[in-house]
Structures are given as structure tokens and as C-alpha cells.
Amino acid sequence: MFTYCTGGIKCEKASAYLLEKGFTNVYQLHGGIIKYGLEEGGEDFDGSCYVFDNRVATLVNSINPEVISKCHVCDSLSNHMVNCANPECNEHLAICPTCLQEMDGACSQSCKEHPRKRPYNEKGYYSKQSVGYSPELGFKSFGRNLKIEKRKIN
Numbered sequence: 015m016f017t018y019c020t021g022g023i024k025c026e027k028a029s030a031y032l033l034e035k036g037f038t039n040v041y042q043l044h045g046g047i048i049k050y051g052l053e054e055g056g057e058d059f060d061g062s063c064y065v066f067d068n069r070v071a072t073l074v075n076s077i078n079p080e081v082i083s084k085c086h087v088c089d090s091l092s093n094h095m096v097n098c099a100n101p102e103c104n105e106h107l108a109i110c111p112t113c114l115q116e117m118d119g120a121c122s123q124s125c126k127e128h129p130r131k132r133p134y135n136e137k138g139y140y141s142k143q144s145v146g147y148s149p150e151l152g153f154k155s156f157g158r159n160l161k162i163e164k165r166k167i168n
């Protein structure tokens with residue numbers, strides 16, 4: 015059995031769990047898939063590695079990279095991950111830059127015409143104006159928002 019993850023921490027836990035449950039022949043990719051790609055080129059990795067921060071879709075294969083996901087609107091190959099500009103939909107999917115322009119950041123015609131649709135911000139993700147995680151700033155946003163909150167209180 016072979017486990018791998020983005021940074022080599024989650025699969026460390028998963029491997030330990032599998033061994034504890036009695037599995038033998040458990041292997042893991044030390045350092046994670048990103049490090050593997052940087053060091054080995056990632057030749058046999060198709061597609062992009064999805065990560066839960068502002069990098070979103072990260073390249074692993076620098077030798078013969080291949081996009082395998084398709085644009086939700088036009089079906090052409092695209093790994094451009096965005097959130098639909100309609101906050102009531104907010105679907106997270108691949109939409110190519112051309113379609114994003116045409117659809118004004120929305121995933122469908124009904125979302126494009128939705129009364130609450132956010133203005134398309136050229137990025138395709140919309141950070142909250144409240145305390146908490148911001149995909150734009152990553153985990154740095156926690157500290158920053160706390161400082162802002164402190165200032166407001168004082």
C-alpha cells in the first residue's frame with residue numbers, strides 16, 4: 015500500500031494508522047508530492063495537485079505536464095479553479111479564463127443573472143470581510159485579522 019499527500023504530514027499519520035490496523039507493506043512518499051515534483055520532475059503525474067490555500071492548483075510535473083480537468087462552461091481543458099460569483103451557488107470548479115470573462119465570473123446563465131451575484135474580481139475567489147481564513151492571504155490572514163480586531167477594541 016502506498017500513501018502520499020501534498021506536504022508529507024497527512025500521509026505520515028495515515029501510514030501510522032494503517033500499520034496500527036495491521037496492514038503490512040505500507041509505503042509513503044517522504045516530503046509529499048510537491049517536494050517529489052520539485053526533486054524528481056514528476057514525470058508520471060497527470061494533472062495538477064489541488065491544495066487548500068491560495069496556490070489552489072499546483073504543478074507537480076515539470077517534464078510533461080498535462081491538464082486533465084475541463085472547463086465547466088465550454089468543456090475545453092482547464093485547471094483554472096474558481097468559485098462561482100453567485101454567492102448562493104459559490105460552486106468551486108474549473109472555468110477557463112475566456113469563459114470567466116464571458117460569464118462575468120459565474121458558472122451558468124442563471125448564476126450570471128442572479129441578483130446577488132458578486133462583481134467578478136478577475137481572480138474567481140472572494141474573501142470574506144470578517145475574521146477568519148482568507149484564501150487570498152492563506153493562514154497569514156488569521157494573525158492579521160486578530161491584530162485588526164485588537165485595534166478596534168482598544
Ligand SMILES: [Zn+2]
Pocket residue numbers: 085086087088089090109110111112113114
Ligand atoms: Zn471555458
Ligand SMILES: [Zn+2]
Pocket residue numbers: 098099100103104105120121122125
Ligand atoms: Zn453558479
